[in-house]
Amino acid sequence: MRHTLICTVGTSLFNPNLRTLPAPDHYDEWLQKQPVPDRAHLTTDTVATLKTTFEHTDWVTLALHLSQLPPTLRLCGAEINSIGDLLQRGYVTPTATLLFCHSDTDEGTAIATLLVHYYQALGHTATPYRVEGLQDNHPKTFRTDGLRNLVKQMSCGLRLRGAEYCAINATGGYKAQIAIAVLLGQALKVPVYYKHERFSEIIAFPPMPVSLDFDLWIQHNGWLTALGRNSHDQTPWETVQDDWSEALEPLVERVEIDGQVYITLSPTGQVFYEAFRERQLPQMALHLPSPVPPQQKRKPQMSNHNWGNARDPIIRYLQRITDVCPYVTGCRTFYWNPALSSLNSFRLQGDALEGTLSNGTWIVRFEIETSSQTLGERQACLLDLNQRIGKDFG
Template identity: 35%
Template structure:
């Protein structure tokens, strides 16, 4: 079991007589004080008190992994180290991660911090070898609320201990729905917003952003003429990326039965050998079972961009693969074993993952 814990500064508040140096001496003194407490003492702070409650309920046990996600502040780093130390003292495997820009002084930075929180939880979930749960008791109020939403999107149990409650409780699912079909259709746009274009953010008037339906534009933040995913957008994108990885085989076109060497690759623009690395990239696509043939149709030696795979909105039997490296861009039609727009969207998402 991995228990991901959002973290605030309640333990510092409980021991404010120790001052605010947050140096090694301060941490050592705080750790010593906490080790000397009964495990039901409220001076343990919100995070440790709720972990004790979850231990009593059998949600976590010594030997499990505790991950503390702390704010990007001196206080946060201090608390993370202290909590990790106490967790180890109780028999857990522990680690503390500072979430960059998660702090309460700058609203714009905090919004980016929430995005970084989503990405870290997605990473922990993706790399986990066992069950994962979230303890959202500690941290900023917005962070706690967002952790509940993260849990719902990733399908994880979320626990919270109200200050007046004797035990932590599992939070019920929020009455919010997210459409998987919308993610498949616009996944390439969300990726561009998340990753940028040739190392730069998309412009707010980019045609891809304009292609998003109104209901998905809430996922986009714009500032000074540039656009990126909002914290909610990052959650939506990361959550459905994980769902797709789990369900991909059931969504993809059937295997073509054609050996990779027999799948024809044609260069309609005379680009063979001109774009460095293209041939190897196309070989990786040709090896995918549901691919039947490949046909390049565009080459620009002076157009930087990002490599990706997009659905072809006019055809259900092919997707558009874009190879953008060395300041050049090549586009190719990748033909599929079935003519089905939904399966083509899934194939585009799958190929984009394979080619990362």
């Protein structure tokens, strides 16, 4: 059974629910607008206590008061309603761990804090996660950073807890946020649940075999991995346009900076990255070629260029690749440009494995010789090398 529930968080608990609690002279009018089954629980004293505690922003005490009410009350908001339904139906374990991914706003933080205290009072382990850029004041930031960071945050939770033991509750939050959570769950074969306020019960989006093009991933693995690793990274359009495919369009967004066009991953592209990272990398690691004996490894070979101050860092980088990758025999440079920038990455060019190193002002390209004998082994080397950037070498 699923023992961890990753939840998107919205604002319905605060607005309109708690923020519109009535003063005593408007209580009767307000009560008539509540669902009939809820009214018996919403006494004048209960409502007055909730209203006062909310206005004092005492989230710990407010959580305790709410925890005394049935989780089915509409007043409790989308998150509590849906989680209560999931627990009641046994879709997750009774003491499931709850991870709340909330917006990059003060209100989002406050709601997540309240939810954490609420579920801790009920015996759950609960943790809030603020998703950088997930706010509606700057739509561009929301699209380019917020939704991608949501994918990364949820994917991290799935990796740490084990996707096979997790479920996603995509009830709360922005509509785009819900859509991305559903797409991620389906791509990673994790069940996703959703409850609309008019639904009598929660519904499931069962894990589906989302079609992901492995050949496309391999062909463009270098820059896809580089951009997926860091949501702030981007690469000039001119560095990828020669090998461009229309199939890549849903995975990227274009931004213009100082008259130059750059590409970055779209939220869908981030899902694409996370899905292959989870589903393909473990399998590909099994196909890495045999290690090269130490005595057969060679020092980096540098072509005849005026390298200037770049020579030493390039040699160190190539030597590091040779040293830390068991399957690498050696590296040799074949291209140098002292006035070009690019992402550090690796790619397959025909039967050759090529690497790119740039410090932002110059770029060098080099070939990596390995012990691989088959295309499958070369593909495994490619994925392994791109995953090592930032870990084993810069």
